[in-house]
Amino acid sequence: MKYLIIMLLMLNFKGNSAYRPVYLLHGIMTGSLSMELIKERIEELHPGTIVYNTNLFSGWSSLESMWYQAQQLILDIKNITDQHPEGIHLLGYSQGALLARSILQAYPEHNVRNFISLSGPQAGQYGTKFLHLIFPGLVLEEAYELFYSRVGQHTSVGNYWNDPFHQMLYRNFSQYLPFINNELKSTRSAQFKYAITKLNKMVLIGGPDDNVITPWESSQFGFYDDTMTVINLMSRDLYKEDSIGLRTLDESGRLDLITVPGIDHFMWHLNVSIVDNYIIQYLD
Numbered sequence: 001m002k003y004l005i006i007m008l009l010m011l012n013f014k015g016n017s018a019y020r021p022v023y024l025l026h027g028i029m030t031g032s033l034s035m036e037l038i039k040e041r042i043e044e045l046h047p048g049t050i051v052y053n054t055n056l057f058s059g060w061s062s063l064e065s066m067w068y069q070a071q072q073l074i075l076d077i078k079n080i081t082d083q084h085p086e087g088i089h090l091l092g093y094s095q096g097a098l099l100a101r102s103i104l105q106a107y108p109e110h111n112v113r114n115f116i117s118l119s120g121p122q123a124g125q126y127g128t129k130f131l132h133l134i135f136p137g138l139v140l141e142e143a144y145e146l147f148y149s150r151v152g153q154h155t156s157v158g159n160y161w162n163d164p165f166h167q168m169l170y171r172n173f174s175q176y177l178p179f180i181n182n183e184l185k186s187t188r189s190a191q192f193k194y195a196i197t198k199l200n201k202m203v204l205i206g207g208p209d210d211n212v213i214t215p216w217e218s219s220q221f222g223f224y225d226d227t228m229t230v231i232n233l234m235s236r237d238l239y240k241e242d243s244i245g246l247r248t249l250d251e252s253g254r255l256d257l258i259t260v261p262g263i264d265h266f267m268w269h270l271n272v273s274i275v276d277n278y279i280i281q282y283l284d
């Protein structure tokens with residue numbers, strides 16, 4: 001009888017120590033199918049994990065404005081976190097990684113514990129290869145004319161297009177990236193920072209052979225200056241001035257930058273060893 005009680009206690013303990021749920025957010029022009037491999041691998045390595053793999057804003061609807069997508073996704077995430085007071089983990093890939101980060105910021109009551117950004121354009125995007133995936137006819141140097149306009153701001157890509165040669169226009173027209181990165185102050189700036197500093201861990205995964213995120217350092221908040229020299233996160237004002245709490249995270253050991261060479265942009269989410277080596281350890 002005594003042993004039975006102990007066994008029951010142990011079973012109960014195991015139940016309580018179960019892994020937190022994980023919410024996955026796919027990239028541009030794809031949907032939940034593209035994230036199935038990550039989902040299955042998590043379930044394999046951490047049996048019992050509930051993995052929410054959203055198909056919201058898949059395909060063409062992934063081009064809707066970032067704020068609109070964020071607002072709708074917050075409703076979904078709120079429903080899920082209401083059922084999981086112990087907290088969840090959030091993992092986004094590519095555009096989904098940037099979107100996921102702004103979801104946190106726009107929903108400061110979130111209970112996300114660890115946020116994993118898998119090759120996301122966190123500091124914006126300025127590159128031909130990416131541009132031509134979605135707008136094959138646009139010329140890199142001229143894309144700003146479309147994106148930094150009222151019409152251009154209706155597309156997700158316009159919202160995080162960051163042309164180093166047209167920073168004034170970027171600040172005047174972009175309704176998204178300069179705000180969530182607190183380059184432009186707004187009534188929500190404090191909230192945007194607070195929501196990030198609440199995290200237990202922010203993990204930024206990217207690498208030099210990405211070929212789509214340009215510069216690839218944007219996956220870790222690095223970006224071009226006005227001479228196209230890449231400035232790494234730690235040397236940018238965003239970090240030095242702790243604009244969105246990244247320095248706060250870093251100084252308390254809560255910011256992990258992971259650089260993996262040899263991975264093409266379209267392999268990050270299709271290579272189980274990425275989950276095994278760099279992701280699973282954060283999904284406690």
Ligand SMILES: *[C@@H]1O[C@H](CO)[C@@H](O)[C@H](O)[C@H]1NC(C)=O
Pocket residue numbers: 075076079
């Ligand atoms: C959230 O949950 C409520 C109640 O279960 C449901 O009516 C609503 O449709 C859900 N919303 C989303 C966005 O899933």
Ligand SMILES: *[C@@H]1O[C@H](CO)[C@@H](O)[C@H](O)[C@H]1NC(C)=O
Pocket residue numbers: 168169172
């Ligand atoms: C940006 O906006 C400011 C203030 O409205 C204006 O003076 C400036 O000419 C604008 N610059 C560009 C490049 O749009």
Ligand SMILES: *[C@@H]1O[C@H](CO)[C@@H](O)[C@H](O)[C@H]1NC(C)=O
Pocket residue numbers: 260262263264267271273274277
């Ligand atoms: C998969 O990722 C590992 C690193 O975890 C890398 O060594 C390997 O080359 C990758 N394979 C492909 C096909 O990208």
